[in-house]
Amino acid sequence: MRNSLILYNTLTRKKELFVPIQPPHVGLYVCGPTVYGDPHLGHARPAITFDLLFRYLTHLGYKVRYVRNITDVGHLENDADEGEDKIAQKARVEQLEPMEVAQYYCDRYHQFMDALNVKRPSIEPRASGHIIEQLQIVKEILDKGFAYEKNGSVYFDVEKYNQKHKYGTLSGRVLDDLLSTTRELEGQTEKRNSFDFALWKKASPTHIMRWPSPYSDGFPGWHLECTAMSTKYLGEQFDIHGGGMDLLFPHHECEIAQSVAAKGKTPARYWMHNNMITINGQKMGKSLGNFITLEEFFTGSHSMLTKAWSPMTIRFFILQAHYRSTVDFSNEALQAAEKGFNRLMDALQQMEKIKPASQSTFDVKEFKEKCYAALDDDLNSPVLIAHLFEGAKIINSAIAGKETFSKNDLEEFRQTMHLFSEDILGLKVESTAESSHPEVLDGVMNLLLSIRQQAKKAKDFATADKIRDELKQLGIELRDAKDKTEWEIKN
RNA sequence: GGUCGGUUGGCCGAGUGGUUAGGCAGCGGUCUGCAAAACCGCGUACGGCGGUUCGAAUCCGCCACCGACCUCCA
Numbered sequence: 001m002r003n004s005l006i007l008y009n010t011l012t013r014k015k016e017l018f019v020p021i022q023p024p025h026v027g028l029y030v031c032g033p034t035v036y037g038d039p040h041l042g043h044a045r046p047a048i049t050f051d052l053l054f055r056y057l058t059h060l061g062y063k064v065r066y067v068r069n070i071t072d073v074g075h076l077e078n079d080a081d082e083g084e085d086k087i088a089q090k091a092r093v094e095q096l097e098p099m100e101v102a103q104y105y106c107d108r109y110h111q112f113m114d115a116l117n118v119k120r121p122s123i124e125p126r127a128s129g130h131i132i133e134q135l136q137i138v139k140e141i142l143d144k145g146f147a148y149e150k151n152g153s154v155y156f157d158v159e160k161y162n163q164k165h166k167y168g169t170l171s172g173r174v175l176d177d178l179l180s181t182t183r184e185l186e187g188q189t190e191k192r193n194s195f196d197f198a199l200w201k202k203a204s205p206t207h208i209m210r211w212p213s214p215y216s217d218g219f220p221g222w223h224l225e226c227t228a229m230s231t232k233y234l235g236e237q238f239d240i241h242g243g244g245m246d247l248l249f250p251h252h253e254c255e256i257a258q259s260v261a262a263k264g265k266t267p268a269r270y271w272m273h274n275n276m277i278t279i280n281g282q283k284m285g286k287s288l289g290n291f292i293t294l295e296e297f298f299t300g301s302h303s304m305l306t307k308a309w310s311p312m313t314i315r316f317f318i319l320q321a322h323y324r325s326t327v328d329f330s331n332e333a334l335q336a337a338e339k340g341f342n343r344l345m346d347a348l349q350q351m352e353k354i355k356p357a358s359q360s361t362f363d364v365k366e367f368k369e370k371c372y373a374a375l376d377d378d379l380n381s382p383v384l385i386a387h388l389f390e391g392a393k394i395i396n397s398a399i400a401g402k403e404t405f406s407k408n409d410l411e412e413f414r415q416t417m418h419l420f421s422e423d424i425l426g427l428k429v430e431s432t433a434e435s436s437h438p439e440v441l442d443g444v445m446n447l448l449l450s451i452r453q454q455a456k457k458a459k460d461f462a463t464a465d466k467i468r469d470e471l472k473q474l475g476i477e478l479r480d481a482k483d484k485t486e487w488e489i490k491n
Numbered sequence: 492g493g494u495c496g497g498u499u500g501g502c503c504g505a506g507u508g509g510u511u512a513g514g515c516a517g518c519g520g521u522c523u524g525c526a527a528a529a530c531c532g533c534g535u536a537c538g539g540c541g542g543u544u545c546g547a548a549u550c551c552g553c554c555a556c557c558g559a560c561c562u563c564c565a
Contacts, residue, residue, distance in 0.1 A: 047565085173494065174494085177561090247565075249494090276559070284564095291564095320503075322504085325497090326497080330503080336515035336516075337503080340513085344514095350529095382514095383506080385513070386504095387513085396528090397529085456524080477527065479528045480527075480528090481528085
């Protein structure tokens with residue numbers, strides 16, 4: 001097994017060689033969606049980032065258990081007493097059962113992640129199905145003395161925890177600073193300190209989602225589910241914990257505190273955080289109202305979009321930036337991504353036409369090594385894509401007779417190109433009308449092309465060009481090669 | 492205000508103490524009846540000011556600007 005993957009660990013702020021606790025097994029936990037709204041571009045980034053990690057680790061031969069939760073009990077709307085579960089709030093607005101709402105958006109999430117060719121995780125646990133496990137952790141933390149109960153709610157005692165352990169190791173925050181910088185919130189009389197966080201919240205009378213507990217009828221605090229479910233399925237300490245950078249503080253910091261308080265262990269050894277997506281340089285966010293749903297991208301139905309952008313264009317666009325960089329959205333950038341993606345996919349298909357020669361003019365082994373090296377360097381997908389474009393250029397040159405491959409090299413080159421672009425980056429040729437009725441369209445095209453060929457022979461270029469131009473208007477592009485004319489549907 | 496990160500050619504976006512990132516767009520060429528596609532060539536970019544160094548866009552310092560987190564958010 002290749003063993004040279006280096007990952008940037010937020011915990012140490014350094015790139016580190018990835019060494020699993022129990023090779024060949026790898027435990028990977030990623031914070032999943034809160035299913036109270038339609039999936040948007042921001043959901044795509046972590047899903048694709050960790051899909052790449054999942055695919056690469058699997059390819060390397062690791063047996064990966066990938067756990068990504070579904071938050072269906074919702075997080076607290078805020079920390080105030082009248083805080084309301086997000087799912088419950090949405091349900092009231094739409095007059096639906098809370099679980100109906102959660103199911104609907106969960107299905108939508110799956111539908112769009114499938115379209116983006118994101119593999120399903122090994123386990124997708126729901127928070128609502130793990131109330132017992134969460135209550136168990138509340139009890140453990142209370143027993144250890146790192147939490148206190150007040151009016152039916154249970155809060156994590158950060159100050160007390162900080163006396164024995166250190167709070168803020170992941171985000172680099174210092175408790176004293178937090179005291180002075182955290183603003184005062186109304187209705188926080190129950191908490192001893194503003195930075196304490198809820199482990200269990202007593203439900204207000206209007207709160208629909210509630211479960212019985214020794215403390216009150218209520219619901220779990222907003223960091224607890226990840227601790228409960230990662231512990232249950234991956235153990236008290238596992239390999240990699242991932243999520244968006246916005247979750248670094250307080251969410252992941254609190255997860256660490258909960259695990260250390262309850263189990264005495266930092267839950268994960270490697271913490272990975274994908275950066276945000278920006279629109280016109282500004283973060284995309286619910287509160288900012290500038291987020292674009294995936295459905296709007298795929299159909300083009302948003303005022304900021306000049307046209308529809310396909311799932312693979314979105315995936316390619318995201319992979320063209322390193323996961324720790326912000327990626328700024330614009331129609332121009334997507335246009336460039338779309339064209340580049342098509343060029344790569346075209347080359348991949350053209351590759352089948354290459355005929356083996358006696359000798360190779362291209363070093364396939366070195367090429368393959370470069371591709372691995374890119375991913376080994378903290379999943380550098382943009383560099384990998386740059387290499388794949390070099391591969392595309394070689395393919396096209398080989399078809400033009402400028403490069404040659406021996407039989408063995410050709411086979412290895414084909415495998416390498418497919419491995420990295422399809423199996424690992426998860427890119428694929430998107431189906432078009434061509435694939436739904438292939439025979440019919442082929443027949444029609446062959447007819448048109450033979451008429452055009454006759455016209456060309458007779459030097460009737462007006463007719464030949466008319467066919468080409470009008471097909472172009474329909475979205476079919478012709479390319480005259482030496483002995484035949486190729487055609488392709490563009491969008 | 493505190494903490495962290497960023498500022499790369501027309502656009503997007505990697506990377507690095509001295510050697511071509513890559514894609515898109517543009518320009519010139521080859522090919523073509525003309526195109527398209529493809530291939531070849533071109534642009535010589537790293538926020539500002541100092542410092543370290545034989546040499547910095549890459550290291551250090553200061554400044555400017557932008558952003559993220561500190562409140563639900565991927």
